[in-house]
Amino acid sequence: MRMVDLIEKKRDGQALTDEEIQFIVSGYTKGDIPDYQMSAFLMTVFYKDMMDEEITTLTLAMANSGEMIDLSSIQGIKVDKHSTGGVGDTTTLILAPLVASVGVSVAKMSGRGLGYTGGTLDKLEAIPGFHVEIPDEDFIRLVNESHVAVIGQSGDLAPADKKLYALRDVTATVNSIPLIASSIMSKKIAAGADTIVLDVTTGEGAFMKNIDEARRLAETMVRIGHLANRQTMAVISDMSQPLGEAIGNSLEVVEAIETLRGKGPEDLMEMCYILGSQMVVLAKKADTLDEARAMLKEALESGKALDKFREMIRNQGGEESIIEAPERLLTAKYQIELPAKTAGVVQKIVANEIGIAAMLLGAGRATKEDSVDHAVGIKLHKKVGMPVKTGESLLTIYSNSESIENVKELLYKNIEIGSSGTEPELIHDIITA
Numbered sequence: 001m002r003m004v005d006l007i008e009k010k011r012d013g014q015a016l017t018d019e020e021i022q023f024i025v026s027g028y029t030k031g032d033i034p035d036y037q038m039s040a041f042l043m044t045v046f047y048k049d050m051m052d053e054e055i056t057t058l059t060l061a062m063a064n065s066g067e068m069i070d071l072s073s074i075q076g077i078k079v080d081k082h083s084t085g086g087v088g089d090t091t092t093l094i095l096a097p098l099v100a101s102v103g104v105s106v107a108k109m110s111g112r113g114l115g116y117t118g119g120t121l122d123k124l125e126a127i128p129g130f131h132v133e134i135p136d137e138d139f140i141r142l143v144n145e146s147h148v149a150v151i152g153q154s155g156d157l158a159p160a161d162k163k164l165y166a167l168r169d170v171t172a173t174v175n176s177i178p179l180i181a182s183s184i185m186s187k188k189i190a191a192g193a194d195t196i197v198l199d200v201t202t203g204e205g206a207f208m209k210n211i212d213e214a215r216r217l218a219e220t221m222v223r224i225g226h227l228a229n230r231q232t233m234a235v236i237s238d239m240s241q242p243l244g245e246a247i248g249n250s251l252e253v254v255e256a257i258e259t260l261r262g263k264g265p266e267d268l269m270e271m272c273y274i275l276g277s278q279m280v281v282l283a284k285k286a287d288t289l290d291e292a293r294a295m296l297k298e299a300l301e302s303g304k305a306l307d308k309f310r311e312m313i314r315n316q317g318g319e320e321s322i323i324e325a326p327e328r329l330l331t332a333k334y335q336i337e338l339p340a341k342t343a344g345v346v347q348k349i350v351a352n353e354i355g356i357a358a359m360l361l362g363a364g365r366a367t368k369e370d371s372v373d374h375a376v377g378i379k380l381h382k383k384v385g386m387p388v389k390t391g392e393s394l395l396t397i398y399s400n401s402e403s404i405e406n407v408k409e410l411l412y413k414n415i416e417i418g419s420s421g422t423e424p425e426l427i428h429d430i431i432t433a
Contacts, residue, residue, distance in 0.1 A: 003027065003037045010044040018057045025061035029160040035167060042164070042173040050178040055220060056227040058178065062186035063228075065160035069136070069192035071107055074143050077283040078107045080193035081275060082184060084217070087205040087355035088242035088380075092120045092150070093256035094264075094272045095279070097309035100148035101299040104283040107143045108150045109157070109191045117355065117364045118249050118372045121152050126249040126329060126374035130318035142315050148308065149316065158186045180207070181220040185228070195231035195282040197275055198222070202428060203240030205351025211236065211428050218431040226433055231282050234431040235274060238424045241349040241384050244268035248363040248377015248398060250329040257326045260306040267383075267426055273297070274427060332375040332398035338411055343390045346382050347421035353414035354378065357407045361399050376400055378411075385423035 001023050010016060016024075024041065027033040050058070071078050079099070083089050096106045110120035110132075117123075121132045132152045134142075142149040161183050168174045188196050198221055201207070202214035218234035225232025237243075244265045246255035258264050259272070273293050280292035299305045306323065314320045322328055358364060362373035379396045382388050394415055397404060 003033050003041070007037065007040050007044060010041065010048055013048050015051050016054055021054060021057045022061050025058065025065060025160050029065045029163060038164070038167060039171045039173075042168060042171055042176075042179065045178055046173045046176045052220070052223050052227070055178045055182055056224050059182040059185045059189065059224050060228060062158050062160040062164070062182055063190040066156040066158055066190065068190050069109070069157070071140065071143075071192035071194075073140055074105055074107055076103075076105045077195060078105050078143075078193045079195045079197065079279045079283050080106075080108055080188060080191060081197045081199065081279060082188055083199040084184070084201050084207055086201045086239040086243060087117075087351040087358075088244045088247045088252065089201075090123070090244055090246065090252040090256050090259075090268060091199065091272055091275060093123060093253065093309075094259050094268070095276050096148050096150055097260065097312050098272060098296055098299060098305040099276050099279045100146065100312075101304040101308040102280060102285060102295045103147060104280055104285055105143050106148045106150075106279075107139070107193065108148075109153045110150055111153055117247060117252070117358055117377065118374075120150065122372050122374070123249045123252050124150060124316075124318075126253050127313055127318040127322055130313060131316045134316065146308070146311055146315055148312050150312070151316075153187065153191070158190045161186050175207075177213075177217055177220055180217060181224060185221050185224045188225075189228050189230060193230070195279075196225050197278050197282065198232065198234035199271075199275060200234050200236050201239035202236060203238050203351060203424075204353075205242060205355060206239040215429060215431070218429070222431050222433065233278055233282070233433075235278070235427060236429040236431065237271060238426050238428060239351055240424050242351050242354055242380060243271060245380040245383075246377065247354060247358045247380070248361070249372060249374040250331070251377040251379055251398060253322075253329055254326040257306070257309070257323060260300065260309055262300055270426060330375070330398065332377075332400055334397075334399045334402055336397040336399060336404065337393040338395050338397060338408060339391045340382075340388045340394050340417060341390070341412070342417050343388060344417040344419055345421040346384050346386050346388060346394075346415065347418040348414075348416040349380075349384055350414035353410060357410045357414075360407050360410070361397070361404065373400060382415075383423070385421045388417060
């Protein structure tokens with residue numbers, strides 16, 4: 001079998017066999033297939049697409065290229081949740097303890113974030129002392145005892161995906177449904193969960209800019225999950241404006257605590273109820289979504305969910321006292337208000353540009369070598385559809401530098417005020433088997 005023949009076959013629009021896909025993934029992971037041939041193959045996939053069976057084989061080959069986490073010693077159904085990303089996406093910090101507080105086992109492995117703000121691990125590390133790197137045996141023990149732990153992905157989890165993603169990033173082949181779907185699902189399958197709930201975001205702040213693209217990605221990943229014997233469903237959610245109000249690592253931890261107290265932004269809370277209800281039903285802790293939602297609401301209102309977050313922080317070495325005093329995390333030197341220049345109604349907040357503003361402050365990474373400043377970020381006071389007066393604060397900038405004119409300019413350009421505005425629909429679709 002020769003790589004050049006397989007490139008030609010896919011170039012001509014033919015489907016590859018399981019054996020051929022295994023040959024490609026194994027050969028590239030071991031270094032037998034050079035970058036220039038794999039680059040050519042990725043470009044043929046970009047233009048010629050793949051059938052569902054091909055994508056599933058590619059996904060499983062990538063998942064099996066390294067360590068496959070065995071969670072069979074964890075009692076009950078293990079549920080994982082994954083978001084395709086966005087701006088102000090604090091849901092995991094809320095969902096993990098919220099869903100665990102009703103008895104669902106959440107054994108989550110997360111990554112670090114490139115782009116606007118840090119990933120889930122960066123946000124958790126804004127909590128003093130919190131350990132995201134713990135041995136597998138401790139991870140399993142914590143989930144059995146407390147129903148929840150969130151840790152960093154193993155260095156040997158889906159190494160084929162790690163190599164392929166780095167190559168896609170420099171060959172203009174990132175934006176391909178088969179390659180995106182296999183990248184996400186290979187890591188989820190290798191991480192060992194029984195069921196997977198996907199939040200596929202769409203809009204200016206998301207990877208998939210339109211609903212049709214998001215729907216195809218969601219449907220593809222759900223099919224992959226079921227073909228790989230994982231219960232899988234997807235919610236297609238809006239990311240035209242930031243979710244919630246906080247953008248930045250410490251700010252998002254504070255927002256998560258406030259939400260678990262029942263005082264969080266309405267859109268963020270609703271998103272957590274929708275995703276959490278799906279997780280509870282898939283874990284067979286409730287028969288219907290309405291029953292699951294009622295369970296989650298009771299856990300939040302009674303304080304059980306907040307107590308579970310406190311327990312999770314304590315279990316992973318963090319200072320649990322921040323639950324009572326989350327404002328201790330807000331250590332940025334400067335808090336700078338951005339006043340509205342005109343009166344009216346907020347018509348548009350361009351999510352990705354607001355995210356870039358947060359990254360310029362230091363909240364995120366432009367390259368994987370960059371460090372994250374946990375203290376900086378943006379707190380929105382106005383969302384789309386809300387009235388605003390001249391001089392009223394649109395948002396607060398948390399910065400460790402006073403020289404942020406470029407950030408202010410970018411924010412003003414991407415918050416539009418007019419005579420009317422309508423809050424965007426939060427959920428566009430739900431995809432199941």
